[in-house]
Amino acid sequence: MISQQTRDVVSLVRAVLGEDLIGAYLHGSAVLGGLRPRSDVDVLAVSRRSATPEQRHRIVDGLLDISGRRARRGPDRPVELIIVVQDDVRPWRYPPTCDFLYGEWLREQYERGEMPQPEPSPDLAPLLTMALAGNTALFGPPPADLLDPVPPADLRHAIVVGIPGLLADLADDTRNVLLTFARIWVTLATGEIRSKDAAADWAIAHLPAEHQPVLAHAKAIYLGQAEESWDDDLFAGVRPLADHVLAEIDRLAPAGCHRE
Numbered sequence: 001m002i003s004q005q006t007r008d009v010v011s012l013v014r015a016v017l018g019e020d021l022i023g024a025y026l027h028g029s030a031v032l033g034g035l036r037p038r039s040d041v042d043v044l045a046v047s048r049r050s051a052t053p054e055q056r057h058r059i060v061d062g063l064l065d066i067s068g069r070r071a072r073r074g075p076d077r078p079v080e081l082i083i084v085v086q087d088d089v090r091p092w093r094y095p096p097t098c099d100f101l102y103g104e105w106l107r108e109q110y111e112r113g114e115m116p117q118p119e120p121s122p123d124l125a126p127l128l129t130m131a132l133a134g135n136t137a138l139f140g141p142p143p144a145d146l147l148d149p150v151p152p153a154d155l156r157h158a159i160v161v162g163i164p165g166l167l168a169d170l171a172d173d174t175r176n177v178l179l180t181f182a183r184i185w186v187t188l189a190t191g192e193i194r195s196k197d198a199a200a201d202w203a204i205a206h207l208p209a210e211h212q213p214v215l216a217h218a219k220a221i222y223l224g225q226a227e228e229s230w231d232d233d234l235f236a237g238v239r240p241l242a243d244h245v246l247a248e249i250d251r252l253a254p255a256g257c258h259r260e
Helices: 004-020 053-066 104-111 124-134 152-161 163-168 174-190 196-206 209-222 232-236 238-252
Strands: 021-026 041-047 079-085 100-102 137-139
Touching: 004 021, 004 041, 004 053, 004 079, 004 137, 021 124, 041 124, 053 079, 053 100, 053 104, 079 124, 100 104, 124 152, 152 174, 163 174, 163 238, 174 196, 174 209, 174 238, 196 209, 209 232, 209 238, 232 238
Parallel strands: 041 079
Antiparallel strands: 021 041, 021 137, 079 100
C-alpha cells in the first residue's frame, strides 16, 4: 500500500518538474519486504532534463515540510528523494550521475540555503537495481522502460566504494552502519540486495557466536524492538564485529573492487 506521504512526495515533484518528469518509483525498504519502523520513504524520479536552481529550491522547500521528525507540518518518516536525468543513466555507464538528492541527514545544509547539485554517485547502482527489481511505479511506465539494468560488476564495485565513509560514522550511526555492512556482505556473497533485517539474519547465521549479539541488537533497534542505545558490553563489540564483516567483504570483493 502506497502511503499518503509517498503520494505527497510524487505530487510535489510532478508539480515542480511538470512534463519533464517521466517516471517515479519506489526503492529501498518498501520493495525489500516492506517499511520498518525506522525506514525512510525512498523515491526515485526520472526526468528528461536537469532541474533548474529554482526547481531545486521548490522541491527542497516542499520536502522540508513533510520529511522527518523536524517536518514543518509535523513529524513523519524521513524522505530520501533521488532524481536522475534519463540520459545520464541510459545507456548505463559507471559511475552514474545523480541530478538531485534529498535526505534528512542533509537537512541543516538545506536550511542554510545549500541546494543539491548534480554529481557522480556510485550509490545509484544498488538504488536503480532495487527500483527495477521492485517494479513499483508511482508515476509513469514500469521502471524497465526508462532504466537499464546495472551490470553485476558495477553493482559489486559500487557497494564497496562507500565503506570508508561508513566506517568513519560507526560511532555516531552505529545501528545503520552495521546493518549496511551486513547488507554489503550478503550482496557480495549471494548477488542479492536484501532488506537490512533480512541481511542481518543472513549475517548472524554466518558470524562467530561472539559477534552475533551485537548485530542482533542493531537489527532489533531497526525493527523498533529495542531503544537506540548501546550498553558498554555491546558497544565494546561493535568495532570487532565491523572488522570481522569487513574482512569477509574484502575476501569476497573481486580484484579491482576492493574498498578504497
